Amino acid sequence: MWLFLPDRRPSASSDARRNVDFASTANVNGSATLVDFGDANEQADRAEDGDDSEETTSFLMDEVPAGRPIRKESKAQFAQRHARNLLHFFVEDWFLSAMLGILTAIFSICIDVMIEYLNHYRMALYEYAKQHTDYMAFGTWLGYVTILTGLASFICFAFGRQAVGSGIPEVKVIIHGFTLHNYLTLRTLIVKMITVTMAIGAGIPVGKEGPFVHIGAIVANVLSKATATCRFNAFFSNEGRSMEMLSIGCAVGIACTFSAPAGAVLYGIESTSKYFAVKNYWRSFFATTCSAMIFRFAMNAIVPQQIAGTITAYYQTNFPKEVFVVEEIPIFMAMGVIFGLLAAVFIWFHRQVSLFKKKNKAYVAIFGKR
Secondary structure, X not given: OXXXXXXXXXXXXXXXXXXXXXXXXEOOOOOEEXXXXXXXXXXXXXXXXXXXXXXXXXXXXXXXXXXXXXXXXXXXXXXXXXXXXXXXXXXHHHHHHXXXXXXXXXXXXXXXXXXXXXXXXXXXXXXXXXXXXXXXXXXXXHHHHHHHHHHHHHHHHHHOHHHOOOOHXXXXXXXXXXXXXXXXXXXXXXXXXHHHHHHHHOOOOOOOHHHHHHHHHHHHHHHHHHOHHHOOOHHHHOHHHHHHHHHXXXXXXXXXXXXXXXXXXXXXXXXXXXXXXXXXXXXXXXXXXXXXXXXXXXXXXXXXXXOHHXXXXXXXXXXXXXXXXXXXXXXXXXXXXXXHHHHHHHHHHHXXXXXXXXXXXXXXXXXXXX
């Protein structure tokens, strides 16, 4: 639709208004009396009324040619436009969240399978070497671990130094608004997956929780960039939306590791960002649920049967039907009261120590202010 605005050119009324003069005369008591020249006001009013008839209309955009009708949106076009907006909303919000959870779960399954094969080969070489001598078995074990860890370190150093470490601190820094180059690229993702597989497969006592938080954030960033050209509205592709996707990616990484969607959402709220939008709760929970379900159901389709029983989520729980008996409830209540009081005492003691470190002159003179 065309937008009309009245033309606000200077008129004779403004000049007449400027000619209105007020004179102040001081009386005996020192007060001021305003003397209004009414003829000038009447002249200004007449000039303003005359300008209304001559006021012209200008267009904010191009002028409409004479005789051309103003275009209006029909009801069908209105419904079609809102249906398209709704479709893009569901695709860009829920479809991307589902794809984020599914892809990260598939990566987790593939890494677990490769780790299991590397562990199997390590044990097979060890058993074969042990048949000869114990020294040969020890050398085989040590050489296997050294070769895999050294190769993983070389790959990180040569191809992707951003993949070193867990990646959680760097992801937090990025979510809080700072720019770290090449930490969320496809190259870093590939290097991270290869080196994590080698490090854990070598038998080093490290987990995949931290690396998969980084991997989930990378997958979220790559998906956001891959679908940026398909987005019709800048509202869905702003910087805040990208940060929300990174938070969801961190939660998905936890869900792939522990198969716990609710706990993963809580991790994304508490550990990644200071401000977590309420509308992002459902997207995050949907993505983590998709990830946990794929992780559970992909055992039959992807994982070979000979190693399917060894690949499970970390810290699986198996509660009995009767978790507690009635007689234990008073004990639980007493434990809650006791540990609550101990927590209060700890907080009080910590406060006293902090005040002492702040106010004690001898302590400040020795250690300085902190």
